[in-house]
Amino acid sequence: MNELPQQLANGLILGAMYGLIAIGYTMVYGIVQLINFAHGEIFMVGGFGALTVWLVLPEGFALGAAIPLMIVAGVIVSVAVATAAERFAYRPLRTAPRLAPLITAIGLSIVLQQAVWMWYPDAKKDQTFPQFEGGPIDILGANIQRGDLFVLIAAPLCMFALGLFVTKTRSGRGMQATAQDPDTAKLMGINTDRIIVMAFAIGAAFAAIAAVAYGLKNGQVGFRMGFLMGLKAFTAAVLGGIGNIYGAMLGGVVLGVAESLATGYIGDIPGMDLFGGGAWKDVWAFALLILVLLFRPQGLLGERVADRA
Amino acid sequence: MRQRSIIAITAALAAGSLTLTACGSRDEGGNSSNGDKTTVVIGVDAPLTGDLSALGLGIKNSADLAAKTANKKEYVKGVEFKIEALDDQAQPSVGQQNAQKFISNKDVLGVVGPLNSSVSQQMQKPFNDAGLTQVSPANTGTELTQGDGWKTGNSVRQFKTFFRTATTDEIQGAFAADYLYNQAKIKKVYLIDDQKTYGAGLAASFKTNFTKFGGQIVGSDHINPDDRDFNAVVAKIKKTGAEALYYGGEYPAAAPLSQQLKDSGQKIPLMGGDGIYSAEFPKLNKKAEGDLATSVGKPVEQLDSAKTFIKDYEAAGYEDDYEAYGGLTYDATWAIIEAVKLAVEGNDGKVPSDGRKAVLDAMAKVKFDGVTGTISFDEFGDTTNHTMTAYKVKNKAWAPEFSGEPKLG
Numbered sequence: 001m002n003e004l005p006q007q008l009a010n011g012l013i014l015g016a017m018y019g020l021i022a023i024g025y026t027m028v029y030g031i032v033q034l035i036n037f038a039h040g041e042i043f044m045v046g047g048f049g050a051l052t053v054w055l056v057l058p059e060g061f062a063l064g065a066a067i068p069l070m071i072v073a074g075v076i077v078s079v080a081v082a083t084a085a086e087r088f089a090y091r092p093l094r095t096a097p098r099l100a101p102l103i104t105a106i107g108l109s110i111v112l113q114q115a116v117w118m119w120y121p122d123a124k125k126d127q128t129f130p131q132f133e134g135g136p137i138d139i140l141g142a143n144i145q146r147g148d149l150f151v152l153i154a155a156p157l158c159m160f161a162l163g164l165f166v167t168k169t170r171s172g173r174g175m176q177a178t179a180q181d182p183d184t185a186k187l188m189g190i191n192t193d194r195i196i197v198m199a200f201a202i203g204a205a206f207a208a209i210a211a212v213a214y215g216l217k218n219g220q221v222g223f224r225m226g227f228l229m230g231l232k233a234f235t236a237a238v239l240g241g242i243g244n245i246y247g248a249m250l251g252g253v254v255l256g257v258a259e260s261l262a263t264g265y266i267g268d269i270p271g272m273d274l275f276g277g278g279a280w281k282d283v284w285a286f287a288l289l290i291l292v293l294l295f296r297p298q299g300l301l302g303e304r305v306a307d308r309a
Numbered sequence: 310m311r312q313r314s315i316i317a318i319t320a321a322l323a324a325g326s327l328t329l330t331a332c333g334s335r336d337e338g339g340n341s342s343n344g345d346k347t348t349v350v351i352g353v354d355a356p357l358t359g360d361l362s363a364l365g366l367g368i369k370n371s372a373d374l375a376a377k378t379a380n381k382k383e384y385v386k387g388v389e390f391k392i393e394a395l396d397d398q399a400q401p402s403v404g405q406q407n408a409q410k411f412i413s414n415k416d417v418l419g420v421v422g423p424l425n426s427s428v429s430q431q432m433q434k435p436f437n438d439a440g441l442t443q444v445s446p447a448n449t450g451t452e453l454t455q456g457d458g459w460k461t462g463n464s465v466r467q468f469k470t471f472f473r474t475a476t477t478d479e480i481q482g483a484f485a486a487d488y489l490y491n492q493a494k495i496k497k498v499y500l501i502d503d504q505k506t507y508g509a510g511l512a513a514s515f516k517t518n519f520t521k522f523g524g525q526i527v528g529s530d531h532i533n534p535d536d537r538d539f540n541a542v543v544a545k546i547k548k549t550g551a552e553a554l555y556y557g558g559e560y561p562a563a564a565p566l567s568q569q570l571k572d573s574g575q576k577i578p579l580m581g582g583d584g585i586y587s588a589e590f591p592k593l594n595k596k597a598e599g600d601l602a603t604s605v606g607k608p609v610e611q612l613d614s615a616k617t618f619i620k621d622y623e624a625a626g627y628e629d630d631y632e633a634y635g636g637l638t639y640d641a642t643w644a645i646i647e648a649v650k651l652a653v654e655g656n657d658g659k660v661p662s663d664g665r666k667a668v669l670d671a672m673a674k675v676k677f678d679g680v681t682g683t684i685s686f687d688e689f690g691d692t693t694n695h696t697m698t699a700y701k702v703k704n705k706a707w708a709p710e711f712s713g714e715p716k717l718g
Binding site: 003006007010011013014114117124125126128131135136143145214217218219220222223224225227228259260261263264267277278279281282 | 564595
């Protein structure tokens, strides 16, 4: 049996999830040039928010009907945490040297992890997340799990909505203006503080949707799940061109597919059997990142060359 | 900027984790006499935070229960036992710092822990230099006691202070291979490990023994234990025709691995060691039915000695479950208590001035009926109890299948 369609599908699903999280990195970076390293934890708390709804719903409630509620709850929790972080942790440091907010972000990431670990009931262990019953669906020779359909539908929808928002609405244009030049934008009457909060909130909402997808896919959420996913999503954002929202999604998909194919095939190349498989997939993914940055330092879709480096 | 910030982040992360560990200690100075009783502190080192904290908290509580039981019974006259638990976050470097803290506290006469073999590797030498007895309830890495020579039959004791109530990977891997080949009649196995000391050691031992029996390893791979998406690896197993997947690692990664394996349409069981023998495994994995695990000793629920332990544990009202290592931890702690008793009795009923040396000397003589069976230590510091049990997931819970000692292939 040919496993290529399966590996591509695996990579696409994983990549779509990376992409959704990467939006948060890229939007915040595009506007305030901050790498929000607590974003992985924003993703994590969204998963716990969604899980909480599922736990308070009565037994036997259909998962399909619960998902909209879970998304809403996840988004509310993530957005609340992200905007609070922006207001109390990042805003006071906006004029400080670049390293200060970066380290704040890392500290915040640890704080959020430990807070969930300590106060969410029983969160010291990974928590079971509901999953759809029923077997996989065969699409073009690849087995797609029912839970994975969620991210395959949600990711393009989210991208479409975001694209519309950024180009067609007043706030969206304000966002672009702030990204280009915050001071001039301010002079033109744009409330840049509001725009910045909005960037954090949109990123957080997307992360919460990704967290629901993660739960449906893997059947569990845990307080540490944000670390690795956050790191990968950050990589995806850089790969796609940090600051560019379509680049974030493209970077995510490229990264996911690269990981999947590296696991599946590199070991089959004669003489490379030691360098294939799950252990080396991250090495190949980062090798790809380096390669792309060598030839396109601004990332795949990045427009601005590193003007602030 | 990008590259530089990544370096900065790594550095800051490292610094962050270091600062966190520094908060964990409690310095208790002063003399330790408590009325007419002398306080003896038993250190406990386990991951109390992080994704292995469920196991770690079970270890901490079980050690605490042993100390409380000894105090209540006045098992050692004139001695009050106290537990001091430190969190190692399953990080070797943190474990080493904890070891130094225990060493500098003169009241600590023995240490129980840690959970991870990789952490233990960093703790053994400082304890050895300080002559402080360490009993691990969970380390199964064979080389911890017997050195790297064990594979070629040249076992040499590594550290005179290291003991364990858990059995070795060598025995566990052999038992798993024996069970799978001779009882479950499975001849082709795909092998995966998580590249940690425990997982890799167990997988290696399984491989050696399974091929000795005549079984075939049809492929192998490694995974990152922090990942939760293993679909790419799982897709590879399909074409090999494996009849089972053997995983060397722990349950947080094993649960999704097993589920994704079955989701991909492969109806083959996943088998692992005591690292996946946790009540969490079937909870996190909706398709765990038929999966296999091996663990040390007879099933705790079947032993009379263990029933008392379970009853006492429940009566003590701990928030967290005793988990996979509860019984072994109780026994490890009790071994130290027993050694303290021997030391005190050999010194006219007083804790000797060189308590650590006396306790260490007494360890070789320790023999008692514990929760998991008769506990004593051989010339390497390994437990003499080699009984293992294979468990299978039935109706969403682990059920014992078969107990015995492994035939070394």
